Amino acid sequence: MKQSLQLRMGQQLSMTPQLQQAIKLLQLSTLDLQQEIQQALDSNMMLELAENELSFLEGDKVVENKVDISDQMKSEGSQTDLPDELPTDSSWEDVFDSVQMGEAAAPIKEVPDFEVQRSKAVSLQEHLLWQMDMISFSERDHALALAIIDAIDISGYLSIDIQEIYQGLLEQLDELVIEEVYVVLHRVQQFDPVGVAAENLQDCLRLQLLQLPAVTPYKKEALELVTRYLDLLAEQELAKLMRRMNVSEETLAKIVALIRSLDPRPGDSVAVNTSEYVVPDVFVNKIDGRWRVELNPDISPRLRVNSMYAGLIKRADNSKDNVNMKEHLQEARWFIKSLHSRNDTLLRVAKSIVEKQTEFLEHGAIAMKPMVLRDVAEELELHESTISRVTTQKYMHLPNGIIEFKYFFSSHVSTAGGGECSAIAIRAFIKELVASENPAKPLSDNKIAELLKDKGINVARRTIAKYREAISIPTSSQRKRLL
Numbered sequence: 001m002k003q004s005l006q007l008r009m010g011q012q013l014s015m016t017p018q019l020q021q022a023i024k025l026l027q028l029s030t031l032d033l034q035q036e037i038q039q040a041l042d043s044n045m046m047l048e049l050a051e052n053e054l055s056f057l058e059g060d061k062v063v064e065n066k067v068d069i070s071d072q073m074k075s076e077g078s079q080t081d082l083p084d085e086l087p088t089d090s091s092w093e094d095v096f097d098s099v100q101m102g103e104a105a106a107p108i109k110e111v112p113d114f115e116v117q118r119s120k121a122v123s124l125q126e127h128l129l130w131q132m133d134m135i136s137f138s139e140r141d142h143a144l145a146l147a148i149i150d151a152i153d154i155s156g157y158l159s160i161d162i163q164e165i166y167q168g169l170l171e172q173l174d175e176l177v178i179e180e181v182y183v184v185l186h187r188v189q190q191f192d193p194v195g196v197a198a199e200n201l202q203d204c205l206r207l208q209l210l211q212l213p214a215v216t217p218y219k220k221e222a223l224e225l226v227t228r229y230l231d232l233l234a235e236q237e238l239a240k241l242m243r244r245m246n247v248s249e250e251t252l253a254k255i256v257a258l259i260r261s262l263d264p265r266p267g268d269s270v271a272v273n274t275s276e277y278v279v280p281d282v283f284v285n286k287i288d289g290r291w292r293v294e295l296n297p298d299i300s301p302r303l304r305v306n307s308m309y310a311g312l313i314k315r316a317d318n319s320k321d322n323v324n325m326k327e328h329l330q331e332a333r334w335f336i337k338s339l340h341s342r343n344d345t346l347l348r349v350a351k352s353i354v355e356k357q358t359e360f361l362e363h364g365a366i367a368m369k370p371m372v373l374r375d376v377a378e379e380l381e382l383h384e385s386t387i388s389r390v391t392t393q394k395y396m397h398l399p400n401g402i403i404e405f406k407y408f409f410s411s412h413v414s415t416a417g418g419g420e421c422s423a424i425a426i427r428a429f430i431k432e433l434v435a436s437e438n439p440a441k442p443l444s445d446n447k448i449a450e451l452l453k454d455k456g457i458n459v460a461r462r463t464i465a466k467y468r469e470a471i472s473i474p475t476s477s478q479r480k481r482l483l
């Protein structure tokens with residue numbers, strides 16, 4: 001093949017830096033946007049916050065008044081001319097007026113900083129290691145206890161098998177036998193919280209029952225149930241339980257009540273999760289019978305171009321400093337324009353969602369209408385990818401709570417009248433039916449499908465099962481409870 005040079009002409013779509021910046025700001029969450037704005041303010045001399053300059057002047061006046069008052073207090077209330085010698089047989093009070101410490105002269109108490117006083121969150125491992133240090137372990141047992149504690153997950157269970165812990169310590173400890181691991185494990189299982197270091201749920205409940213006082217009613221029967229018949233209790237086979245344990249229905253109810261008083265996740269009582277706060281992007285309120293949508297002014301501060309630096313730019317000057325200021329000025333204008341475009345698009349999408357989901361705002365999740373990204377995109381004449389970016393990690397503050405934009409978009413099923421019903425509304429119907437069912441005779445998936453069909457919603461049984469699992473509702477046999 002002969003090599004040659006060819007000249008071709010063509011067109012292709014390329015993303016300009018302005019477009020890239022606009023897309024980046026559009027898909028940022030509230031916290032990420034605030035960091036991006038702060039970074040732009042720190043790196044661009046032309047950008048500044050459009051704050052009220054009067055506040056700074058007032059602040060200066062306050063400072064000046066404070067200085068004048070303090071100087072006046074020093075001149076009137078203090079004596080700086082001290083005599084070289086005091087008269088013989090005289091006291092300090094004979095020459096100078098004694099100062100009585102009253103309320104005016106009392107030392108100013110600083111307001112306690114609650115952020116500093118708040119104790120550090122302690123993890124479950126740290127809590128167990130602290131208890132281990134309080135017990136006299138030999139060096140060999142200390143290594144075993146440390147390995148066991150490292151294998152405990154946040155719920156308080158062993159994340160790996162005892163055999164794996166034993167195999168991992170064979171090279172570290174000479175002549176180690178698995179019985180030694182079990183001995184140290186039993187000591188760790190006596191730590192707080194009760195039930196920690198259990199191998200499974202059955203072991204966790206057993207450990208908690210063993211540490212109850214001996215006079216606890218039905219302790220022995222509960223131990224028998226947990227040790228031998230826990231699978232029957234999980235399947236709600238109450239008749240089999242009564243026959244196997246030879247107890248009445250009333251006695252079995254008390255035994256089960258004792259077991260339910262135990263904690264199946266003991267580690268959660270120690271581990272402290274840091275609260276994550278969500279800052280809403282828009283506020284939705286009902287004013288004069290109409291739903292109004294407003295942007296949260298705190299998420300996007302007002303920016304402007306610094307007029308002083310912009311006035312220093314000379315048009316015909318091509319020096320390095322002047323070119324640098326021109327580039328900063330252009331970047332600042334692009335950033336402000338992209339920020340305004342983001343806020344405008346966000347507000348338009350929020351208004352469109354509120355207009356389409358008015359019934360949801362009025363009556364709750366049961367009245368949710370089916371909606372997809374295409375519906376909003378066609379109305380606003382935007383691309384679906386743009387709507388997807390706007391609705392990702394964006395939150396709406398409603399009178400009944402804060403909801404993510406994505407929550408309003410869901411699949412749908414057909415109704416008997418030829419219409420459509422949102423999947424969120426179906427899940428709300430299922431939750432409502434389960435909440436009002438008879439605990440002794442819970443509704444099956446087929447029965448729920450029949451009840452929804454009576455409402456005009458045609459949903460298959462497997463679809464009911466899928467929605468039921470999505471909202472963490474167990475099966476009918478698992479929901480069955482003793483009277």
